[in-house]
Amino acid sequence: MSSGKILVTGATGQLGTRIVQQLLKRLPADRIVAGGRSAAKAPPGVEFKVVDYDQPATIEAALDGVTRVVLVSGNAVGKRVPQHQAVIDAAARAGVQLLAYTSILRANVNPLLLAAEHRATEEVLAASGLSFIALRNSWYSENYTGSAAFAIQAGVVQSAAGEGRISAASRDDYAEAAAVLILRDDHKPGQAYELAGSTSFSKREYAELLSRKSGKQVVVQELTESQYSAALVHAGLPEAFAGILADSDAKAGDGWLFDDSRTLEKAIGRPTIPLEQTLDAALAAK
Template identity: 50%
Template sequence: MTGATGQLGRLAVDSLLDRGIAPTDLVALVRDPAKAADLTDKGVDVRVGDYEDPASLDRALAGVDRLLLVSGSEFGRRAVQHQNVIDAAVRAGVEFVAYTSITRADSSPLQLAVEHKATEEALAASGLPHTLLRNGWYLENYTAQIPVQLEHGAVLGAAGDGRISAATRADFADAAAAVITGEGHAGQTYELAGDTAFTLDEYAAELTSVAKTPVSYRDLTVEDYTSALVQAGVPEPFAAVLADSDHGIKQGALHAESGDLSRILGRPTTTPAQAIRAAIA
C-alpha cells in the first residue's frame, strides 16, 4: 500500500484491516513514519517508501506480493514518481498491482488525466499483472467546502449542467481493498463511479434542503473560476487545473454509468444527500 497516510490510503488500510487482513501481512509505505505511528501500534509493517527515492522503494517493496499503488498528489511529478514505483515493483517481483487512476484516463480531456494515462501505459509496458481502478470524483471535493458554501450561500464552479458521478473516498477505498485482496481482477479496467450522478445546481439544492440554508450554484467562466480559486488561496497552477476539471465536467468527462463501483462493493454507493448529511453532522 503506497500513500498509506494519505486521505485515500489510510481509508484503504482501515478497509483491509476490517476485512480481516492481519496487520503483520500489510506493508504500509509512507514518507514520514511519524505520521503512521497509529498503524505501527496496530502491528502494521510501516516502511519508508518515497516516490522520489528508488532505493527506498526497493527496500520497501522487498517481499511484497500484491501492491496497491495509490496515485500521488504532486501534480506534474506523478508520472515520474509512479514510474519509480512500477520499476521497483518489477525489481521486487511483485505479482499484482492495482492502480488508482481517473475516469476514462485513456481518452479524458482533463489535464489531471495526463499523468494517469502515462501511468497506465507504464504499467502495460512493465508486464506486471495489474488492474486499473479508474476512480471518479470524490464527493468530499464538495462536502469539505460546506462551511464556506453555507457562509456565502453559493457553490462556485464552471461545470455548467455537466453531471458528476461522484462517490466518497471510503467507497473508493473499500473497492480498492476488495480488488487487492480478491481474485480474477488482473487485466481488468474498472470505471468506478457513484450510482447517483448530479449537477452542481442539484448539489446546491440538496445542500439547501439538508442544511435549511439557501445555497445556489454560480456558474462561472473557466477564467473567472480560476481567479476565484486563486483569491481563495489555491496556488494558481493548481487553480487552473481545477477549473479545467470543471470545464471537463461540463463536457461529461466525470460522468460514468458502468456500475462497476457498486458491483465491487456489493452495495449501493454513498449518495450526495448521505454525504452532505454526514459532513454537516
Template identity: 50%
Template structure:
C-alpha cells in the same frame, strides 16, 4: 500462490485514501500480511496500531522503494498528489515493483483516463501505459471524483448563498473516499478475478452543481443556488480566495471537463465490486454539516 504467501503493500498509506484502504484490507486478509508504506516514521503510528507492518519509502527515492518492496507480492499504488511530478514518481514505484517480482499491481487512476477531457488525466494515462509496459499484471482503478471534494464548498455556499463553478449542467458521478478504498481492497484481496482489469469506478447517482447547491441549502434550511462562471473567471476567483494559481487552474479545468461529461459514468461497477450501493451525496454533506 497461496493466500498465506501473499503480502500486500499500500503506498501513501497515511493519506486519506490510503488509510481507508489499509483499514478495509485488514478486514479481508490478515493484518500481518499487510505493509503500509509511508514517507516518515512518525506518519506510521496509527497504521502500526492496526497490526500492519510499516515501511518507510518515498516516491522520489528509488533506493528506499527497493528496500520497502522486498518480499512484496501485491501492491496498491495510490497516485501521488504532486501534479506535474507524478509520472516520474510512479515510474519509480513501478520499477521497484518489477525488481521485487510483484505479482499484481493495482493503481488509482482517473475515470476513462484514455479519453478524459480533464487535464488531470494526462499523467494517469502515462502511468497506466508504464504499468502495461512493465509486464506486471495490473488493475486500473479509474476513480471518478470524491464526494469529499465538495465539502470545501459548504462554507462559502452558506456565506454567499451560492455554489460557484464551471460545470454547467454536467453531471458528476462522485462516490465517497471510503467507497473507492473498499473497492481497492476488494480488488487487491481477490486479485485473480481482476487481472489486467480496467475498472471505471463512480458513484451510483450522478448530480449537477445545481443539485449540490440544493442539497446544501436543504440541509442548512436556507436558499443556496448554483452560480455558473466561465473557466477564467472561476480560476481567478479561486486564486483570490487563496489557492495557488496552478491548483486553481487545475480545478477550473476539471470543472470544464466535467461539463463535457468527463466525470459522468453510469455503469455501477463500483457498487458491484463493493457489494452495496455507493454513499449518497447527501449522506456525506450531512456528516460534514453535523446534520
C-alpha cells in the same frame, strides 16, 4: 490471494489510510504493509515502512516479502509520472504478482488536465510487464463537501460545469473497492475498472441539497472556465492549481466525471454512500 504481503503506498494519506483499514477487515494484520514518508502519520495496527516515491531505495526495501501492491497516486502534480514509474520499476524487479494503481475515470481518453499523468502512468504499467489493474476513480464526494460550510455561509456554489452530472463517491467507497479488487485473482491483464458513484448530481442539484440541509438559500453562480479560475485565485488558490480545478469543472460539464456502469457498486456489493450522507458527516465535523 494465497500468500505474501500487500504493500499500500501513500498509506499516510486520506485514501491510503482507508485502504489499509479495509484490508484489515479481510486479511491478517501481518500480511499488510503501510508505506509512507512519515511514520508519525502511519495507520495503526500494521507494519509501517518508509516509501518515498522520490527515493527508489526506500521502495525497493519496502517490497521485501510483498506480492501485491496498491499504488496510490501521489499528489505532487507535474512530478507524478517519474514518481509512479519508480514504484512500478521496483515492483517489476521484485517480481510483484499484481499491482493496482489509483487512476482516473476513462484515463485513456479523458481530456482533463489532471488525467494526463494517470494516462502516462497506465502506459508505463502496460510497458512494464507487470500484472496490473487500473482503479479509475471518479471524483471524491469530499471534493465538494469539504467546502460545504463555506458555500452555505456564502450562499453560493460557483460553477463552470453547467448541467454536467458528476458521479462522485466517497473515499470510503473507493478504498473498499481497492481492498476488494487487489485481493481478487480473476482480473483480465491490465483490466481497467471505471469506479464511480451509484448516483450522480449536477452542481445545481448540489446547491439545492446545501439549501435543504442548511435552511439557507444557496444558489449556483454560473461562470466560464476562465471566470471560475479567476474566482479561485481570488479565493487564495495558486494560479496553476486554480487553472487545473477550473479545467476539471468545465470538463465535468462535458460529462467526463460521469459514469453509470455501477462497476464500483458491483465491486463492493452495495450502493455507494449517498452524497447527502457524506455532506452530513462533513457538516457535523465543523
